[in-house]
Amino acid sequence: MVHGNGRRDEDTNGIRVEEEEEEEYEVDDVNDRMESSRGSRFNLLNRELELDYARRIFNRENVIKGIKDLSKGLAIHPDNRWYRAWTKFILVWAVYSSFFTPMEFGFFRGMPSKLFLWDIAGQVAFLVDIVLQFFVAYRDSQTYKMVYKRTPIALRYLKSNFVFDLLSCMPWDVIYKYAARKHGCRYEHGAGTLIRKNSKKACGNKEEVRYLLWIRLSRVRKVIDFFQNMEKDIRINYQFTRIVKLIAVELYCTHTAACIFYYLATTLPAEQEGYTWIGSLKMGDYSYSHFRQIDLWTRYTTSLYFAIVTMATVGYGDIHAVNLREMIFIMIYVSFDMILGAYLIGNMTALIVKGSKTERFRDKMADLMKYMNRNRLGRDIRNQIKGHLRLQYESSYTETSVLQDMPISIRAKISQTLYKPYVENVPLFKGCSTEFINQIVIRVHEEFFLPGEVIMEQGNVVDQLYFVCHGMLEEVGIGADGSEETVSNLEPNHLFGEISILCNIPQPYTVRVCELCRLLRLDKQSFSNILDIYFHDGRRILINLLEGKESNVRVKQLESDITFHIGKQEAELALRVNSAAYHGDLHQLKSLIRAEADPKKTDYDGRSPLHLAASRGYEDITLFLIQEGVDVNISDKFGNTPLLEALKNGHDRVASILVKEGAALKIDDAGSFLCTVVTNGDSDFLKRILSNGIDPNSKDYDHRTPLHVAASEGLYLTAKLLLEAGASVFLKDRWGNTPLDEAQICGNKNLIKLLKDAKSTQLPEFPNYSQEITDRVNLRKCTVFPFHPWDPKDKRKYGIVLWIPQTIEELIKTAAKQLDLPRGSCILSEDAGKILDVDMISDGQKLSVWCGFVRFEKKIKIKL
Incomplete structure (x- = not known):
């Protein structure tokens, strides 16, 4: 597939590439065992090499179109079908060049004419490959995005393999021949070497030119890449692939050593060939003297035998070194063989125990493919799963699991070194404590995400908080009609998911990866646990979140939700302050206040921390809260003050502290409160509140004083306590009863005597007090009618409302005067009963003035 400078979409051939990936990783439920037939493995190898030409569809028009696209400056996708075919074609030439280069160096001094054209064809193929490398797109290792721009592609290739690829295509054999002939040397086909004219000595003046042939071994990397791709291909048995690779490595090493052995000879x-390993070699009756005249196959086979035997027998074989050069090379070769042997044995052991990372990747990929095939998952999710697993394998970030065996303290230090810079520079954590940052750092987990992956979806519940280390993401708002709007871009030192977690709301935006991202994940539960401990940092975070709304569009749009949650947090914080005060935890209380908790705030019942500290009797907390400016006279919704709470629970020392700081006992409806206390019989509490200045003569809704209640209940000690506090025995309730009247009704002789003594005691001290109180209490009114209560309605008249005087005579006189009645009338109740005393009249009572009673008395006297 061809792309133009990274701006043309991949939709044209994207489906075909995805289908190829599907085929590449498709798994059949077949037992992939070592006992499977050899033919099936080579069929898979054949498919990897794409040598089955019947499956290829070469279209002339497509080839011409591809050439035209390249001429216009477009880029080639590495998964393009034609480019993949080309890579397999160039792989064949790479295998040929890798094996033939050592042979050319050792057995040919100058390319023979019959191989010259074949070699030229290979070099031309590699030159074409060099040109194509300037057009092949690549995946950026940092962003994991495909790069299609020509300039980055060219620069990347020029900095990597261009020089070696170009030098590998140089005709070093032609250069060598030309330089040798210039110095008077000629090539002898039979000897396979260049010698000086008129001499039997080898021509070595320009021998260093031949050493440049080894540059062509840089093409081995194409073979290595081929084997690596085979190892990742889950269609091919992994053990079979590894064994083939190990055999190829061993054969190539012995092949190269054989060519070097022959080159040393x-x-x-020629006249000194007896001082070489092959010139002095004699096997049975066959002698290798004049070995240059022996056919090429025999010489190569003998050299290969020497290399293999030397490797297998550690240098002790039937062929051995003769001169110093050969001894030095054999020492180096044997030392290398020990390393190679360890490599081969180690790999074979790994195959047996099945512990390599590549094999684990293959097994996991195979299991995933079976799962996806069984559940018929869609193509998009398939590609995401495969891409993420491949990224996990290539980036090797799961190697952090090796730290699981390390002590927690060491792992914490490692995490702080690696991740702390990314966490402490987040604006949301500005002003937070170092301890809080460290607790977050040691609990984060590193994750990688590919471009296009959706990490969080709008409306979902979030259980993770992510910190951006590398890469870029975007927050997208999705409308009801499916339209998308980019809200913000997330770069390093940013985080996302915090609004949903802190405010307990669904995720407001979808978060999507733009470039390959390295993120740090923190679980919600861990974050909540840290906030519970470092609550002052949690408050700082909420403040930072709200203050950042002006510069952060995504936060500004959620200002109401954030403000509501901050209010909720404030209420919860007030409850925590009250809880610390209730349980007497002064250290916790100080920590909360240092975290900017307001000790003056109250809970849902209006109770402040001072209420709870006073009720529990905590002197130190009471003093601390007073120093923090808490109002000592604050009342809750029930009218209770801290002083009253201390008095209720008998904490006299706390009460004295509060009084010393200016607290006063203020009780709404003190009369009812005192009457209730007296009724409950709590004399100790009554004594405490009386000693703190409450008025003992306070009245309830019936004008009853605490002394009335004590007298009616017969509570001698309580009445004595009230009298000592200044309670008056002259006060009357709404029915006109004094405490003494109540005591007389109760019949407690001791109490009656106590109250009479108090009455006699209080009279000389307050001569006018009793009369004033009586006047104020007796200020009552009544309605007087000028007819008998039993008169019919037609004889009834309007009455008059009068104040009740001190005597009944005054009431009769006033009523008779106002109603124009004769003197000598009497006052009757509604039941026609004659009233003799004004104390019998209640406030608002209806009365009648009747003069017929006087006439009735006169008639009786006359009869008598």
């Missing part, structure tokens, strides 16, 4: 002139 050719460095001496």
Whole structure:
């Protein structure tokens, strides 16, 4: 697939690439065991090499179109079908060049004419491949995005393999021949070497030119890449692939050593060939003297035998070194063989125990494919799963699991070194304590995400908080009609998911990856646990979240939700302050106040921390709260003050502290309160509140004083306590009863005597007090009618409302005067009973003035 400078979409051939990926990772439920037939494995290898030409569809028009696109400056997608075919084609030439280069160096001094054209064809193929490399897009290792721009592609290739690829295509054999002939050397086909004219000595003046042939071994990387791709291909048995790779490594090493062994023998002139390993070699009756005249296959087979035997027998074989050069090389070769042997044995052991990372990747990929096939998952989710697993394998970030065996303290230090810079620079954590930051750092987990992946979806419940280390993400708002609007871009030192977690609301925006991202994940539960401990930092975070709304659009749009949650947090914080005061935890209370908790705030019942501290009797907390400016006279919704709470629970020392700081006992409806206390019989509490200045003569809704209640209940000690506090025995309730009257009704002789003594005691001290109180209490009114209560309605007249005087005579005189009645009338109740005393009249009572009673008395006297 061809792209233009990264701006053309991949939709045209994207489906075809995805189908190829599906085929590449599709798994059949077949037992992939070592006992499977050899033919099936080579069929899979054949498919990997794409040598089955019947499956290829080469279209002339497509080829011409691809050439035209390249001429216009477009880029080639690495998964393009034609480019993948080309890579398999160039792989064949890479295998040929990798094996033939050591042979050319050792057995040919100058390319023979019959191989010259074949070699030129290979070099031309590699030159074409060099040109194509300037057009092949690549995946950026940092962002994991495909790069299609020509300039980055060219710069990347120029900085990596361009120089070696170009030098590998140089005709070093032609250069060598030309330089040798210039110095008077000629090539002998039979000897396979260049010698000087009129001499039998080898021509070595320009021998260093031949060493440049080894640059072509840089093409081995294409073979290595091929084997790596085979190892990742879950269609091919992993053990089979590894064994083939190990055999290829061993054969290539012995092949290269054989070519070097023969080259060392050719460095001496023909007359000294007896001082070489092959010139002095004699096997049975066959002698290798004049070995240059022996056919190429025999010489190569003998050299390969020497290399293999030397490797297998650690240098002790039937062929051995003769001169110093050969001894030095054999020492180096044997040392290398020990390393190679360890490599081969180690890999074979790994195959047996099945512990390599690549095999684990293959097994996991195979299991995932079976799962996706069984559940018929869609193509998008398939690609995401495969891409994420491949990224996990390539980035090797799961190697952090090796730290699980380390002590927690060491892991914490490692996490602080790696992740602390990304967490402490987040604006949301500005002003937070170092301890809070460290607790977050040691609990984060590193994760990688590919471009296009959706990490959080709008409306979902969030259980993770993410910190951005590398890469870029975008927050997208999705409308009801499915339209998308980019809200903000998230770059390093940003985080997301905090609004949903802190405010307990669904995720407001969808978060999508733009570039390959390295993120730090913190679970919600861990974050909540940290906030519970470092609550002052939690408050700081909420403040930062709200203060940042002006510069942060996504936060500004959620200002109401954040403000509501902050209010909720304030209420919860007030409850925590009250809880600390209730349980006497002064250290916790100080920590909360240092975290900017307001000790003056009250809970849902209007109770302040001072109420609870006073009720529990905590002197230290009471003093601390007073120093923090808490109002000592604050009342809750029930009218209770801290002083009253202390008195209720018998904490006299706390009460004295409050009084010393200016607290006063203020009780709404003190009369009813005192009457209730007297009724409950709590004399100790009554004594405490009386000693703190409450008025003992306070009245309830019936004008009854505490002394009335005590007298009616016969509470001698309580009445004595009230009298000592200044309670008056002259006060009357709404029915005109004094405490003495109540005591007389109760019949408690001791109490009656106590009250009479108090009455006699209080009279000389307050001569006018009793009369004033009586006047104020007797200020009552009544309605007087000028007819008999039993008169019919037609004889009834309007009455008059009068104040009740001190005597009944005054009432009769006033009523008779106002109603124009004769003197000598009497006052009757509604039941026609004659009233003799004004104390019998209640407030608002209806009365009648009747003069017929006087006439009735006169008639009786006359009869008598």
